[in-house]
Amino acid sequence: MPAYLIANLDVTDPVAFQRYRDEVAPVIARFGGRYLVRGGAVENVEGDLGAKRLVVLEFADMAAAKRFYHSAEYAPLIALRRAATVSDVVLVEGYAG
Numbered sequence: 001m002p003a004y005l006i007a008n009l010d011v012t013d014p015v016a017f018q019r020y021r022d023e024v025a026p027v028i029a030r031f032g033g034r035y036l037v038r039g040g041a042v043e044n045v046e047g048d049l050g051a052k053r054l055v056v057l058e059f060a061d062m063a064a065a066k067r068f069y070h071s072a073e074y075a076p077l078i079a080l081r082r083a084a085t086v087s088d089v090v091l092v093e094g095y096a097g
Contacts, residue, residue: 003064019080031068069089
């Protein structure tokens, strides 16, 4: 069953964040991930999630999502993202129906 990385990012350093964006896409692809949402307009219709910049990545399964997130390749990019944003990130299993 697919799994998703969902991130809510508040960008505090646009220059460093652009570097992160440039470097992370090939790493995501190497781990079989793909973008479903990458920024874009957010419209709150109920409640206040506090959404700023939403990103949703899809992976084949939870194991693949964890391999990506905990990989040596992604570790320096996590540090770069954390320096450039205030981030909330979760991994969640998809629905098999």
